Amino acid sequence: DAGVIQSPRHEVTEMGQEVTLRCKPISGHNSLFWYRQTMMRGLELLIYFNNNVPIDDSGMPEDRFSAKMPNASFSTLKIQPSEPRDSAVYFCASSLGTGVHEQYFGPGTRLTVT
Amino acid sequence: RKEVEQDPGPFNVPEGATVAFNCTYSNSASQSFFWYRQDCRKEPKLLMSVYSSGNEDGRFTAQLNRASQYISLLIRDSKLSDSATYLCVVNYTPLVFGKGTRLSVIA
Numbered sequence: 001d002a003g004v005i006q007s008p009r010h011e012v013t014e015m016g017q018e019v020t021l022r023c024k025p026i027s028g029h030n031s032l033f034w035y036r037q038t039m040m041r042g043l044e045l046l047i048y049f050n051n052n053v054p055i056d057d058s059g060m061p062e063d064r065f066s067a068k069m070p071n072a073s074f075s076t077l078k079i080q081p082s083e084p085r086d087s088a089v090y091f092c093a094s095s096l097g098t099g100v101h102e103q104y105f106g107p108g109t110r111l112t113v114t
Numbered sequence: 115r116k117e118v119e120q121d122p123g124p125f126n127v128p129e130g131a132t133v134a135f136n137c138t139y140s141n142s143a144s145q146s147f148f149w150y151r152q153d154c155r156k157e158p159k160l161l162m163s164v165y166s167s168g169n170e171d172g173r174f175t176a177q178l179n180r181a182s183q184y185i186s187l188l189i190r191d192s193k194l195s196d197s198a199t200y201l202c203v204v205n206y207t208p209l210v211f212g213k214g215t216r217l218s219v220i221a
Contacts, residue, residue, distance in 0.1 A: 033208065042213035043158070043201070056208075091157055098208045100146040105157035 004106035018080040025094030035091040118212040137202030146205040192219045
């Protein structure tokens with residue numbers, strides 16, 4: 001079975017450029033989560049969706065970050081404009097629900113902003 | 115406030131040793147608990163769920179103490195391949211991940 005799919009796996013971009021990260025959740029999962037991980041701050045929840053609807057975006061650091069989930073099989077996280085401090089690994093995860101169920105992570109996108 | 119606290123380590127142990135990690139959480143209403151494992155430059159993966167009665171999976175034993183609000187993970191007969199970061203996870207809807215405990219098993 002296919003797990004959570006993320007693209008690209010690596011992204012190097014210059015400060016000020018727009019970055020779009022993509023995620024395909026596991027088929028049948030109705031919850032999707034975007035995380036950012038750095039050495040200093042660990043794994044941070046940015047935003048999550050349930051049945052394609054954003055439930056909590058309080059973790060989104062700034063207005064430069066936005067996320068969409070136009071359908072059950074696709075989500076994007078966009079950073080515009082990007083800054084060097086956005087450099088991190090961005091993970092997408094999906095689960096059968098938002099509460100008690102375990103989450104399954106994609107391989108992540110390693111973003112470097114120079 | 116949603117808090118999951120773990121000792122960051124690192125724990126450096128010889129092969130064959132037994133090692134235990136603890137994790138404390140602040141929300142007494144939490145219902146689901148998990149341990150995840152994260153290898154270097156990889157994504158977190160579910161290691162095991164933690165049940166109220168305690169549960170075991172091979173060399174790994176997880177226990178939950180609701181009264182004291184902590185979760186533990188015991189690894190017996192450590193292998194080199196156990197070297198990783200272990201993340202404690204608690205549900206606050208959604209799940210909240212601890213920052214992890216780094217384990218290095220040394221030959």
